[in-house]
Amino acid sequence: MHIAVTGNIGAGKTTLTTMLAKHYGWDAQFEDVDHNPYLEDFYADMSKWSFALQIYFLGSRFRQVKEIRESGKNIIQDRTIYEDAHIFAENLNDMKLLSDRDFNNYVSVFGLMKSFVSAPDLLIYLKSDVPNLVKKIYKRGREYEASISIEYLSKLNQKYEKWISGYTEGKLLVIEVDDLDFVEKPEDFGFILEKIEAELNGLF
Numbered sequence: 001m002h003i004a005v006t007g008n009i010g011a012g013k014t015t016l017t018t019m020l021a022k023h024y025g026w027d028a029q030f031e032d033v034d035h036n037p038y039l040e041d042f043y044a045d046m047s048k049w050s051f052a053l054q055i056y057f058l059g060s061r062f063r064q065v066k067e068i069r070e071s072g073k074n075i076i077q078d079r080t081i082y083e084d085a086h087i088f089a090e091n092l093n094d095m096k097l098l099s100d101r102d103f104n105n106y107v108s109v110f111g112l113m114k115s116f117v118s119a120p121d122l123l124i125y126l127k128s129d130v131p132n133l134v135k136k137i138y139k140r141g142r143e144y145e146a147s148i149s150i151e152y153l154s155k156l157n158q159k160y161e162k163w164i165s166g167y168t169e170g171k172l173l174v175i176e177v178d179d180l181d182f183v184e185k186p187e188d189f190g191f192i193l194e195k196i197e198a199e200l201n202g203l204f
């Protein structure tokens with residue numbers, strides 16, 4: 001079983017991935033954030049570092065895809081390779097922070113990788129509005145993320161909505177998280193578990 005949690009920056013993916021892995025006893029795969037050699041520089045100068053960061057995330061996410069294919073274990077994954085291409089790289093190109101030449105180069109490499117990528121058995125989209133994302137990013141307190149603008153988060157949210165509305169690769173569960181506190185309220189976490197189990201009926 002392969003489940004992936006998707007959503008904008010600060011939506012709660014890492015928190016939910018951790019809680020689900022613990023609850024079901026599954027392996028968790030997290031994003032390469034703390035040891036990422038480009039992320040801090042990227043937020044200081046997006047135009048300069050966008051291509052290097054995209055290539056780094058693409059490689060690290062592809063490594064995860066390979067591990068998921070080879071492990072045969074139940075895995076819950078924090079963010080997918082689709083988001084790097086369809087959300088982040090595309091948005092940076094729209095914002096002219098990634099040149100057409102670099103974006104086309106990226107898309108061509110991503111196209112080659114895509115044939116090796118299997119969609120998760122279930123994709124869980126954590127939907128959140130921009131003010132709530134801002135609050136959660138602030139609560140998390142990574143210094144280099146202080147420069148993230150409302151405009152950047154809004155554009156990413158628009159990309160997520162477009163991508164999710166056309167997602168047909170596998171089962172999809174959309175959870176509106178703004179009125180849920182699955183960290184502090186066991187009943188809210190229980191609500192999410194019920195939804196997941198209803199979607200995966202028969203696969204458990």
Ligand SMILES: Nc1ncnc2c1ncn2[C@@H]1O[C@H](COP(=O)(O)OP(=O)(O)O)[C@@H](O)[C@H]1O
Nearest residue numbers: 009010011012013014015136139140180181182
């Ligand atoms: N539903 C929630 N209710 C309250 N706090 C939350 C919720 N989801 C996430 N948080 C908090 O918001 C911050 C960002 O969450 P995180 O899981 O790191 O988001 P992401 O991985 O999507 O960027 C963390 O401090 C986390 O504890």
Ligand SMILES: Nc1ncnc2c1ncn2[C@H]1C[C@H](O)[C@@H](COP(=O)(O)O)O1
Nearest residue numbers: 008009010031033054057084088089145
């Ligand atoms: N592909 C990406 N391009 C730019 N930035 C990215 C990409 N993937 C992740 N990120 C950033 C966004 C956050 O600052 C950190 C961690 O993501 P999060 O949504 O907080 O788990 O990496």
